[in-house]
Amino acid sequence: MTGRKHISALLIHGAIILYVVFLLFPLLWVVATSFKPTAEIYSGELTILPDDGTLDHYRSVINGQQVLRSMGNSFIVGVVSTVLVILLAVPSAYAMVRYTSVINNAILGWILVSQIFPVILVMIPLYVMLRHMGLTDTLTGLTLVYVVWSLPFVLWMMHGYVKSIPLELEEAAVIDGASRIQVIFQVLMPLLLPAIGASALFSFISAWNEFFFALVLMKSPALATLQVELARYTGMEGQARTGPLAAASVIATIPSVLLFILMRKWFTTGLVSGALKG
Amino acid sequence: MKRSLTIVILCAAFGIGGYWWMQRDTGLPVKQPLRFVSLAWQERSIAANKEIVAEWNAAHPEMQVEYIQGTWNSAHDYLVTAFETGDVPDIFHYESSIIVDYAMRGYLTDLSPYISPSMKADILDVAWATVTRPNGEIGGVPFLIESLVVLYNASLFEQEGIVPPTLEHPWSWDDLRAAARRLTKDLNNDGVTDQYGAAFGLRSSANIVMNTSISFGGSFFVNKGDHFAVEVHDEEKQLLQTIVDMLYTEKSAAPASIGESGAGMIPALFSGRCAMLIGIGAWGRQQLMENAPKDFRWGVMPALKAKTQMYGASTQTLSVPKRSPRPKEAMQFIEFMLNTQNMARLALNDWMIPARRSCLTMPEFRDSIGGWDITTAAVATLGVGSWLGAPGYVEWKSRVANPVLQELFAGRMNVEAAAQRIERESNIVLSRYRKRGDVW
Numbered sequence: 006m007t008g009r010k011h012i013s014a015l016l017i018h019g020a021i022i023l024y025v026v027f028l029l030f031p032l033l034w035v036v037a038t039s040f041k042p043t044a045e046i047y048s049g050e051l052t053i054l055p056d057d058g059t060l061d062h063y064r065s066v067i068n069g070q071q072v073l074r075s076m077g078n079s080f081i082v083g084v085v086s087t088v089l090v091i092l093l094a095v096p097s098a099y100a101m102v103r104y105t106s107v108i109n110n111a112i113l114g115w116i117l118v119s120q121i122f123p124v125i126l127v128m129i130p131l132y133v134m135l136r137h138m139g140l141t142d143t144l145t146g147l148t149l150v151y152v153v154w155s156l157p158f159v160l161w162m163m164h165g166y167v168k169s170i171p172l173e174l175e176e177a178a179v180i181d182g183a184s185r186i187q188v189i190f191q192v193l194m195p196l197l198l199p200a201i202g203a204s205a206l207f208s209f210i211s212a213w214n215e216f217f218f219a220l221v222l223m224k225s226p227a228l229a230t231l232q233v234e235l236a237r238y239t240g241m242e243g244q245a246r247t248g249p250l251a252a253a254s255v256i257a258t259i260p261s262v263l264l265f266i267l268m269r270k271w272f273t274t275g276l277v278s279g280a281l282k283g
Numbered sequence: 284m285k286r287s288l289t290i291v292i293l294c295a296a297f298g299i300g301g302y303w304w305m306q307r308d309t310g311l312p313v314k315q316p317l318r319f320v321s322l323a324w325q326e327r328s329i330a331a332n333k334e335i336v337a338e339w340n341a342a343h344p345e346m347q348v349e350y351i352q353g354t355w356n357s358a359h360d361y362l363v364t365a366f367e368t369g370d371v372p373d374i375f376h377y378e379s380s381i382i383v384d385y386a387m388r389g390y391l392t393d394l395s396p397y398i399s400p401s402m403k404a405d406i407l408d409v410a411w412a413t414v415t416r417p418n419g420e421i422g423g424v425p426f427l428i429e430s431l432v433v434l435y436n437a438s439l440f441e442q443e444g445i446v447p448p449t450l451e452h453p454w455s456w457d458d459l460r461a462a463a464r465r466l467t468k469d470l471n472n473d474g475v476t477d478q479y480g481a482a483f484g485l486r487s488s489a490n491i492v493m494n495t496s497i498s499f500g501g502s503f504f505v506n507k508g509d510h511f512a513v514e515v516h517d518e519e520k521q522l523l524q525t526i527v528d529m530l531y532t533e534k535s536a537a538p539a540s541i542g543e544s545g546a547g548m549i550p551a552l553f554s555g556r557c558a559m560l561i562g563i564g565a566w567g568r569q570q571l572m573e574n575a576p577k578d579f580r581w582g583v584m585p586a587l588k589a590k591t592q593m594y595g596a597s598t599q600t601l602s603v604p605k606r607s608p609r610p611k612e613a614m615q616f617i618e619f620m621l622n623t624q625n626m627a628r629l630a631l632n633d634w635m636i637p638a639r640r641s642c643l644t645m646p647e648f649r650d651s652i653g654g655w656d657i658t659t660a661a662v663a664t665l666g667v668g669s670w671l672g673a674p675g676y677v678e679w680k681s682r683v684a685n686p687v688l689q690e691l692f693a694g695r696m697n698v699e700a701a702a703q704r705i706e707r708e709s710n711i712v713l714s715r716y717r718k719r720g721d722v723w
Contacts, residue, residue, distance in 0.1 A: 049550030236354040240324040
């Protein structure tokens with residue numbers, strides 16, 4: 006029996022290791038490619054580690070194109086939109102859960118329906134509206150679009166999290182003399198932190214990875230975001246400047262990986278709590 | 284948890300602070316510069332474009348140009364949204380087959396009144412033909428001609444005792460097939476082919492098939508007077524059958540060709556996995572010059588002869604949107620950007636054929652190094668496909684031709700079935716455009 010358990014554990018761990026290798030392989034490939042000289046990339050030989058490592062692609066990326074500036078733009082837009090989304094989503098979700106009314110279900114339904122619309126369908130009317138407000142080709146305009154784009158899903162997530170917090174906790178605080186504001190900030194918020202972390206991470210990564218809105222709305226080269234900048238390494242008919250593209254992709258991945266490491270605890274807790282109790 | 288929270292709050296504070304700083308810094312200038320969207324993507328090509336723009340700006344302080352780097356993969360979405368919303372760049376770089384569609388949809392300024400007689404006379408007629416409507420309207424100024432070439436591994440040819448073709452003695456497709464068979468080898472006798480005589484880039488093969496089929500007498504598109512129809516006759520089928528035979532009957536073409544682009548097959552040429560790369564754009568030579576192993580020797584073949592050596596040409600262009608408020612100024616910049624000297628710079632850096640006659644006489648374009656002599660000689664055998672001006676051609680290529688050809692070359696159907704499917708599906712797509720009333 007014990008032997009069987011060992012074999013079973015071995016198989017499970019083996020499967021997990023294989024899966025992790027499968028997930029990590031593209032990342033490893035990109036990192037390795039970013040250090041290979043161009044001739045080695047085109048040699049047609051399948052190697053993982055570079056034979057003759059070089060930092061040329063990183064130099065080319067940092068000196069040649071505006072990757073660092075575009076990262077700055079993406080970071081700014083991502084952070085501001087995330088803060089705004091969270092500031093709007095938390096009280097909205099609280100209100101929807103605690104103040105039940107007949108339109109709540111309709112609102113939740115509408116949130117789901119709003120996710121169905123393809124970007125291309127809303128692009129032109131959205132562009133025209135933003136232009137009338139003087140917000141095209143500005144980080145403000147792009148931030149607002151990201152807020153609108155992420156808010157429904159984050160609201161949906163937060164709704165599940167808030168619902169999972171027992172009402173009795175709030176009632177106990179009220180009996181102890183806490184006001185509504187105190188209940189929200191001193192009782193609810195600490196409990197919601199993992200959920201806020203998870204939602205914030207989702208919102209930030211959505212903005213960080215978004216391409217089409219940034220491409221169409223931002224005209225000035227100085228305001229290009231990272232994804233738009235990365236696309237500039239690809240050419241026609243499947244060609245790409247593979248080495249610099251890999252180096253730029255590695256640089257581009259660092260902030261989201263760091264953020265994920267910092268917030269992983271919140272992220273997993275938040276996701277699980279929302280999923281199980283929502 | 285507290286530490287993480289502090290870091291997150293600091294990030295947020297930094298983000299918001301940076302945001303306001305950026306906003307303060309992005310006030311619009313009083314006089315807007317002309318906006319030029321370039322699709323140059325190679326390092327040297329980008330540098331050449333930027334240098335030319337900088338030279339213009341230095342000489343024209345009253346009419347500055349802002350260089351905006353676009354991307355090939357998203358240029359269509361970017362431009363169509365710009366055309367529809369009116370927030371357009373003043374000048375943009377694209378390719379003839381797509382700007383033909385834009386011209387029909389009324390997105391482009393007719394440049395014919397603005398083009399100088401010297402530029403008009405100097406640019407090749409075949410290049411103008413790719414952008415000129417029957418009524419004389421010009422949708423863009425062509426500056427780089429895209430042509431297909433065959434690249435070969437000279438060492439493998441020598442080892443096999445094969446003499447490569449010359450401009451005076453070009454190969455027929457039969458010659459090429461015979462050479463490919465000889466060059467296909469199982470080097471270690473393990474029953475697996477280690478070296479293929481030929482390779483194609485057939486992932487999106489409509490371009491190669493359309494432009495090459497002209498040499499077989501094929502056209503696919505037939506102008507019926509008030510509309511276009513797609514017909515696949517023996518001439519069109521001949522090329523398709525040739526490729527299928529090389530892949531499956533003679534097995535002299537690398538199977539990897541089916542899912543790869545021409546650029547994707549270049550490593551196979553370097554490593555000796557294939558001896559010839561057929562139907563890659565002339566730009567492919569750049570990869571060979573810059574990235575080939577030190578001992579790699581290669582050459583460019585003159586256009587293969589089927590019925591003729593005539594191949595279809597397309598061009599890269601500079602156009603001015605109809606909604607640009609300054610077409611005259613935009614055209615002044617285009618005249619500068621594409622003068623003989625600058626066009627030669629752009630062509631040399633992009634490894635493509637310049638569209639000006641005055642460029643083609645320069646020694647750089649007659650040089651055998653890099654295969655420029657053979658590549659530019661192809662100008663004499665370039666023609667314009669009958670599909671030029673067919674409303675819906677761009678959609679047809681992506682929705683019908685590429686998928687059906689991919690299935691054909693993957694061995695999922697025979698040439699006859701592919702021909703029938705192309706005819707049936709094509710005419711469904713084209714009828715939509717017919718109803719819309721687009722006219723070239």
